[in-house]
Amino acid sequence: MEIGLLTAFIGGTLALLSPCGALLLPAFFASTLGSGARLWLHGLLFYAGLVLVLVPLGVGAGAIGLLFSTYREPVIAIASLLLIVLGVVQVLGLGFDPARMLPGARGLQNQAQVRTGMLKTVLLGAVGGIAGFCAGPILGAVLTMAATQDSLVLSGAMLAIYGAGMVVPLLVLASVWGRLGAKGRSVLRGRTFSVFGRRLHTTSVITGVLMVVVGVAFWTTNGFVGTPALLPTSTQAWLQERSAVLAHPALDVFAIVVAAVVVLLIWARLRKRRHQPIRQEAAKAAADQEDR
Incomplete structure (x- = not known):
């Protein structure tokens, strides 16, 4: 398989x-x-x-x-x-x-x-x-x-x-x-x-x-x-035994929090990139006003 x-x-x-x-x-x-x-x-x-x-x-x-x-x-x-x-x-x-x-x-x-x-x-x-x-x-x-x-x-x-x-x-x-x-x-x-x-x-x-x-x-x-x-059978058995440690509610909560933080960071970065040109235009307009 x-x-x-x-x-x-x-x-x-x-x-x-x-x-x-x-x-x-x-x-x-x-x-x-x-x-x-x-x-x-x-x-x-x-x-x-x-x-x-x-x-x-x-x-x-x-x-x-x-x-x-x-x-x-x-x-x-x-x-x-x-x-x-x-x-x-x-x-x-x-x-x-x-x-x-x-x-x-x-x-x-x-x-x-x-x-x-x-x-x-x-x-x-x-x-x-x-x-x-x-x-x-x-x-x-x-x-x-x-x-x-x-x-x-x-x-x-x-x-x-x-x-x-x-x-x-x-x-x-x-x-x-x-x-x-x-x-x-x-x-x-x-x-x-x-x-x-x-x-x-x-x-x-x-x-x-x-x-x-x-x-x-x-x-x-x-x-x-x-x-x-x-993978050899012995290796599969070892991995299954070690992975059983991860079956804990606290780790599930931790994983959800980490995923949420990653999503928020991606969202913040995209939002920053989206508004960056607007800020640059505003700064340029302000600079032009000062020159006048």
């Missing part, structure tokens, strides 16, 4: 860097928000939009999978084959846009274009989670894995982690956008090349090959059940 969650996170990162819209979101965030607390606040709002759309999709896929839970072996075989097919589709650049298949998705896209401020960021997240011709096979692969989970919570969590895989590199790239330069952005965009007369893209090929590998591994490990855990 841990391998599946890691795969979902990597899938989100690859969806962000897909050739159809590679680096469009980091460029937008960098140009409109800059860096600092305001960028990270909007990053959280963008993630909230992603979660609002992706998690219900994951839970829905998991619910469909649970209907066939008594036929696990054929379900795993079909899911593995689908992962491999989606990987080949990705390699060949024959993607699809999931937004065309979901009711209301186009309306979300239109709203995201006309809205402003924080609501626009939330709507961009909702749209970004499902839209994209090149990212369609990746989302399809993650939903396929979510459908094979034995728990609706795990199915939803897999899509939430897929969204986190988009948001974390998005914020990092937006933060360093100005330092990347044209060469750095070109490297991230990848490049096209020809094979037997067909134009392929490096990012799509790498993503597709990884999806095929995941499909084969999914088949041979019974849906990742047979894979070794990322």
Whole structure:
């Protein structure tokens, strides 16, 4: 299961860097928000939009999978084959846009274009989670894995982690956008090349090959059940034992207070930045009055 969650996170990162819209979101965030607390606040709002759309999709896929839970072996075989097919589709650049298949998705896209401020960021997240011709096979692969989970919570969590895989590199790239330069952005965009007369893209090929590998591994490990855990059992037991110390009401209150202080500091900083130009104009006007 841990391998599946890691795969979902990597899938989100690859969806962000897909050739159809590679680096469009980091460029937008960098140009409109800059860096600092305001960028990270909007990053959280963008993630909230992603979660609002992706998690219900994951839970829905998991619910469909649970209907066939008594036929696990054929379900795993079909899911593995689908992962491999989606990987080949990705390699060949024959993607699809999931937004065309979901009711209301186009309306979300239109709203995201006309809205402003924080609501626009939330709507961009909702749209970004499902839209994209090149990212369609990746989302399809993650939903396929979510459908094979034995728990609706795990199915939803897999899509939430897929969204986190988009948001974390998005914020990092937006933060360093100005330092990347044209060469750095070109490297991230990848490049096209020809094979037997067909134009392929490096990012799509790498993503597709990884999806095929995941499909084969999914088949041979019974849906990742047979894979070794990322952490040894002894380490997991040690972490669970130590984390039990955190289950205390006083620590819960402390965490809430810290979160409230952080939110207030971010709000105060944004408010200061918003009023700074007004103060500068007032000071300039006062200086002009004195000169007269």
